[in-house]
Amino acid sequence: MSYEQSLQLADSLPSSLPPLTVDIDGTLTDDTRAVDPRVFPVLQAWPAPVVIATGKAMPYPVALCEFLGLEVRVIAENGGVVISGRDEEISYPADPNAAQAVATAYRKRGYDIGWGAANLVNRWRETELAVSLDSPLDPLEELAAEHGLTVVDTGYAYHVHATDVDKGVGLRQMATNLGHDPGTFAFIGDSPNDIPGFDVAGRSVTVANSPAVVKQSAEYVTDASYGSGFLEAVKWLCKQYE
Numbered sequence: 406m407s408y409e410q411s412l413q414l415a416d417s418l419p420s421s422l423p424p425l426t427v428d429i430d431g432t433l434t435d436d437t438r439a440v441d442p443r444v445f446p447v448l449q450a451w452p453a454p455v456v457i458a459t460g461k462a463m464p465y466p467v468a469l470c471e472f473l474g475l476e477v478r479v480i481a482e483n484g485g486v487v488i489s490g491r492d493e494e495i496s497y498p499a500d501p502n503a504a505q506a507v508a509t510a511y512r513k514r515g516y517d518i519g520w521g522a523a524n525l526v527n528r529w530r531e532t533e534l535a536v537s538l539d540s541p542l543d544p545l546e547e548l549a550a551e552h553g554l555t556v557v558d559t560g561y562a563y564h565v566h567a568t569d570v571d572k573g574v575g576l577r578q579m580a581t582n583l584g585h586d587p588g589t590f591a592f593i594g595d596s597p598n599d600i601p602g603f604d605v606a607g608r609s610v611t612v613a614n615s616p617a618v619v620k621q622s623a624e625y626v627t628d629a630s631y632g633s634g635f636l637e638a639v640k641w642l643c644k645q646y647e
């Protein structure tokens with residue numbers, strides 16, 4: 406689909422479409438994690454609330470909303486941070502201290518969490534810890550368990566977070582804040598961290614680049630990958646709601 410065709414798709418979205426929750430990495434991006442510009446007009450024209458649900462720290466999805474002119478409706482840090490609008494209080498379903506303790510213990514054992522000196526991946530992270538896939542997983546899982554936390558591999562990072570917080574929990578909180586039933590949302594994602602969101606949303610779509618466990622959990626799997634898969638998912642949703 407060309408950029409012009411994505412503009413046409415944006416123009417033709419039926420007003421009956423449901424609220425949309427969408428992941429960033431692997432879903433709105435290409436394979437280099439650059440956001441696919443063809444998704445912009447579709448997100449901007451969506452006729453119902455759009456929620457960005459990501460494992461990334463809060464500034465990334467907030468900036469995406471700001472630059473696209475969308476209301477800031479964000480589930481960040483895999484549900485650890487929920488923002489349902491610029492004028493709303495931010496909800497923090499997760500306790501930040503345990504993840505910080507895991508980072509300290511992991512470093513003490515001589516491991517590096519990765520990401521270089523600036524550590525932009527964790528710098529503004531408030532409730533969980535993201536560790537590079539180049540760092541060893543076994544000691545991370547061991548330390549996470551010792552602190553009552555779990556590790557999820559998104560295909561982009563290992564995320565250490567509370568066992569009772571995920572994108573599904575975040576979506577429930579978001580839906581409550583917006584006065585919607587969470588079952589009315591559609592959810593489009595690509596990684597294991599999206600599965601709890603699929604379970605809470607009424608409709609779930611995954612893109613072709615997702616692993617088998619994610620494909621098994623979604624209602625519909627697109628033929629196309631990454632941003633092209635997102636656009637195909639939108640076309641599928643249009644058919645379900647026309």
Ligand SMILES: O=C(O)COP(=O)(O)O
Pocket residue numbers: 428429430431458459460461559560561562596598
């Ligand atoms: O930060 C990650 O590891 C994955 O981010 P995502 O949830 O937007 O795909």
Ligand SMILES: [Mg+2]
Pocket residue numbers: 428429430431432559594595596
């Ligand atoms: Mg993803």
